[in-house]
Structures are given as C-alpha cells and as structure tokens.
Amino acid sequence: MTASxxxxxxxxxxxxxxxxxxxxxxxxxCVRCGRAGAPRLPRPPxxxxxxxxxxxxxCADCWGEWTRAEVMVINELRLNFMDPASQPILDRQMxxxxxxxxxxxxxxxxxxxAAQSPEPAEAAGPAKPAE
Numbered sequence: 001m002t003a004s005x006x007x008x009x010x011x012x013x014x015x016x017x018x019x020x021x022x023x024x025x026x027x028x029x030c031v032r033c034g035r036a037g038a039p040r041l042p043r044p045p046x047x048x049x050x051x052x053x054x055x056x057x058x059c060a061d062c063w064g065e066w067t068r069a070e071v072m073v074i075n076e077l078r079l080n081f082m083d084p085a086s087q088p089i090l091d092r093q094m095x096x097x098x099x100x101x102x103x104x105x106x107x108x109x110x111x112x113x114a115a116q117s118p119e120p121a122e123a124a125g126p127a128k129p130a131e
Contacts (some may be wrong), residue, residue, distance in 0.1 A: 022065045030059035058098050066097050
C-alpha cells in the first residue's frame with residue numbers, strides 16, 4: 001500500500017517532470033521501440049535536461065540506432081556546425097527519430113523548418129542532370 005502513493009508525487013515533482021513521469025511510470029519502457037525491459041543507457045548521452053530525458057525515455061539500442069542515423073542526417077542536410085542554426089536542426093531530427101516531444105524551450109523551431117527546407121531543394125536542384 002505504501003508503494004502506490006509515492007509514485008504519483010514523484011511523477012509530478014522535479015524540474016524534469018516529463019522525464020520524471022516516464023521514469024516513475026515504467027523505467028524500462030522505451031518510447032521509440034515500445035519494448036518493456038529494454039536495456040537502459042548507463043548515463044545521459046547529452047548534457048543537461050535533454051540528456052536526462054533521453055536516458056529516462058529511450059533504450060540503449062534505439063540510442064545506438066540514432067548515433068548511426070545521425071551521421072546520415074548530418075550529411076544529407078549538409079549541416080555545418082560552424083553555423084549556429086545547425087544544432088537546433090539536428091536536435092529536432094533526433095527528437096523525431098527517437099519519438100520525443102519537441103523541446104519546450106526550442107524557440108528556433110520556425111527557423112529550423114525554414115533553414116531545413118532550402119537544403120533538400122538545393123541538393124536536388126544543382127544535381128548533375130543539368131548538363
């Protein structure tokens with residue numbers, strides 16, 4: 001009886017209540033693959049709240065899939081990390097891939113879509129069939 005009441009207060013409390021609710025409800029349930037008892041990440045893979053959210057909600061196998069897909073995303077979208085707009089684009093792609101909700105403080109979401117739209121069009125436009 002005592003174990004049931006502590007679970008709801010833990011889910012609603014704390015600065016990262018999104019990650020906290022996932023961890024309190026079912027700590028081994030991955031939001032991407034849906035496996036119960038999936039292997040967890042031993043530590044947050046990213047700094048800050050984003051890393052804690054990924055650790056709490058995504059299994060180690062899905063994170064491994066993202067690290068392989070991340071290289072393809074960077075190459076396909078021609079992301080240049082000297083450009084400050086590239087990191088929010090990669091963050092949005094990561095969240096979509098891992099089935100995480102968009103970051104609450106992601107103000108450049110509109111600019112992310114705008115910055116991302118020309119990339120695929122440019123990639124398709126200057127192709128070699130112009131000869």
